[in-house]
Amino acid sequence: MGKSVIFTQLSGVYAISSNYPGTTVDFSKSTVRKNNTWFELIDAPGTYALSAEAEAEKIAEKLIEEGDIVVNVVDATNLERNLYLTFELLEKKKPMILVLNMWDEAKKRGIEIDREALEEALGVPVIPVVATTGEGIKDLVRALDRAQVPKLVPQDHEKRWEEIGNLLKKVQRFSYREPQWVDFLYRATISPVGGLLIGIGVLIGSFFLIRLIGEGIINYVFDPLFDRFYLPLLEKLDQLLSFSPFLQSLLIGQRIEGVIDFEQSLGVLSTGIYIPIAVVLPYILAFYLILGFLEDIGYLPRLAVLLDGFFHKVGLHGYAIVPTLLGLGCNVPGILGTRVLESEVERFIVATLISVAIPCAAQQALIVGVLGDFGIGPVVLVYSVLFLVWVVTALFLKFVVPGYRPALIIEIPPYRLPYPRAVASKLWMRVREFLKDALPIVLLGVLGINLLYTTNVFSHLAETFSPFLSRWLGLPGEAIFVLFLGFLRKDLAMGLLIPLGLSPKQLIISSVVLAMFFPCVATFVIILRELGWKRLLQSTVIMVSLSLLVGGLLNVVL
Amino acid sequence: MEKKQMSLVEMPPGQEGTVVAIDGGQGVVNRLWVMGIFPGRKITKLASLPAQGPVVIKVGNQELALGRGMAQKVIVEVTR
Numbered sequence: 001m002g003k004s005v006i007f008t009q010l011s012g013v014y015a016i017s018s019n020y021p022g023t024t025v026d027f028s029k030s031t032v033r034k035n036n037t038w039f040e041l042i043d044a045p046g047t048y049a050l051s052a053e054a055e056a057e058k059i060a061e062k063l064i065e066e067g068d069i070v071v072n073v074v075d076a077t078n079l080e081r082n083l084y085l086t087f088e089l090l091e092k093k094k095p096m097i098l099v100l101n102m103w104d105e106a107k108k109r110g111i112e113i114d115r116e117a118l119e120e121a122l123g124v125p126v127i128p129v130v131a132t133t134g135e136g137i138k139d140l141v142r143a144l145d146r147a148q149v150p151k152l153v154p155q156d157h158e159k160r161w162e163e164i165g166n167l168l169k170k171v172q173r174f175s176y177r178e179p180q181w182v183d184f185l186y187r188a189t190i191s192p193v194g195g196l197l198i199g200i201g202v203l204i205g206s207f208f209l210i211r212l213i214g215e216g217i218i219n220y221v222f223d224p225l226f227d228r229f230y231l232p233l234l235e236k237l238d239q240l241l242s243f244s245p246f247l248q249s250l251l252i253g254q255r256i257e258g259v260i261d262f263e264q265s266l267g268v269l270s271t272g273i274y275i276p277i278a279v280v281l282p283y284i285l286a287f288y289l290i291l292g293f294l295e296d297i298g299y300l301p302r303l304a305v306l307l308d309g310f311f312h313k314v315g316l317h318g319y320a321i322v323p324t325l326l327g328l329g330c331n332v333p334g335i336l337g338t339r340v341l342e343s344e345v346e347r348f349i350v351a352t353l354i355s356v357a358i359p360c361a362a363q364q365a366l367i368v369g370v371l372g373d374f375g376i377g378p379v380v381l382v383y384s385v386l387f388l389v390w391v392v393t394a395l396f397l398k399f400v401v402p403g404y405r406p407a408l409i410i411e412i413p414p415y416r417l418p419y420p421r422a423v424a425s426k427l428w429m430r431v432r433e434f435l436k437d438a439l440p441i442v443l444l445g446v447l448g449i450n451l452l453y454t455t456n457v458f459s460h461l462a463e464t465f466s467p468f469l470s471r472w473l474g475l476p477g478e479a480i481f482v483l484f485l486g487f488l489r490k491d492l493a494m495g496l497l498i499p500l501g502l503s504p505k506q507l508i509i510s511s512v513v514l515a516m517f518f519p520c521v522a523t524f525v526i527i528l529r530e531l532g533w534k535r536l537l538q539s540t541v542i543m544v545s546l547s548l549l550v551g552g553l554l555n556v557v558l
Numbered sequence: 559m560e561k562k563q564m565s566l567v568e569m570p571p572g573q574e575g576t577v578v579a580i581d582g583g584q585g586v587v588n589r590l591w592v593m594g595i596f597p598g599r600k601i602t603k604l605a606s607l608p609a610q611g612p613v614v615i616k617v618g619n620q621e622l623a624l625g626r627g628m629a630q631k632v633i634v635e636v637t638r
Contacts, residue, residue, distance in 0.1 A: 309611030
């Protein structure tokens, strides 16, 4: 662990990192200069061994073959396990540098490593670093052109562990250290009963904390800002545009009872800016702040361990929780995150489950925002229905899709206090991604709707679908646009439900159908890229039929 | 001193044992091998999670969670 942090430190190009294996599922490239030589730097996903099963690990293996120099980053607190890969790499006889990361943590835990003896034995430079603080990074840069073809080349694959054991006897020593509070916490969070209770508490607590932070930012920051500064600005612009009613309605939108209404006016500059910035962004911030903390503390692998039993009953293993949680932020990284899973079948199932039953943070912001007006009940109902759909779909796929499902085997990293700077830069990175991807699409979407409104396409469509929608889902014909727009962005589609003036029941049904119906275009493309068009087609059939089924059921039951 | 063989699942939490066999195919053996679990290794069992959950063990300086199915295949010898 820590490769991405070192990559960031070396190149200044940010790569997302966390305190658990498997954060990096793709590679990033950058360059670093030493004197007058430029080195191209590639950050590879982590792997326990060469010739591993998971997609991410295969990528790592390929990169090692292609590279000229291998920088092998190992966790100094856990030298023994890490040396297995090091020994495999030594056999490649490529110029290599061994980086001992978390050097400070190792010292704190009373682990002494004789760097010089290790260097001597392996015949490659050994550089201790503390990636998170940048300590030792300069030494690493200095060592780049000292990379050596290893002197020690393990002879016998079968004896690898024996050789590692012998080497460690020479270079590593442990001294006693007082137990610390983290040790207690460590035991508690994976203890059979307490751990589960803590796990449930953490999940529920996170949900409410995200809501609290999100609402807080909306009520105390963005709403006042929009009302006090942005609204007068729009009013002025509206006057300036009075020569062209067309531009007025396009940019500012329709006045609702004489005033510009950010939620309902539907202008590019009114609703188009308000929804992504003042409604969705606060929740994106809140979600990724909490997720970042959980990631950097090292809680996610524990959650995977705790939930493994439950996940097994629905045909998955515990690590599936990691891409699923990422999916709660945005489905795209969630589906990319399935690369840590070892079989194609499992990737397909988890990706389908994410796109069917996991609403992204942007959509959740609007589910909570729109349904929250009717109390907590409808919100809870939507989440419960989606959870149920998740379980039932998982069970269904367990029996329908045959294939290899490997058992869980994961490393549990020690807890660490997150570095505020690391949490902040990760948060900024993810928020920037949202702004870059979401804002243009929402603006274009609102522009498109406005242009289509001026033609008659919409009313024709609405008339055609009206009988089906009202009979099956109990929704007005206009809701068909919302479903179509869901393909563009779910948050925007949810936002367009507001001007329709739906009843709570209709809002619940449309929220659920919209969440399940079809992934947004970004998710669609990523499933295609990751799993191919056959899997995408299967996924799509499941999504469309399930959403109509569940929507119809809700219409009858509610 | 009595020696007894059992799987990691049956081994009581807190107990230390030595791996004597991996009762599985080459795939399982390889995956465990890479993580440092192979005949001759000392393992301490830390916990066993309910609802057929994983078994948490300590190998060397490292803590690992093994799915129930995987843990069943690791046969250890316990001295008591």
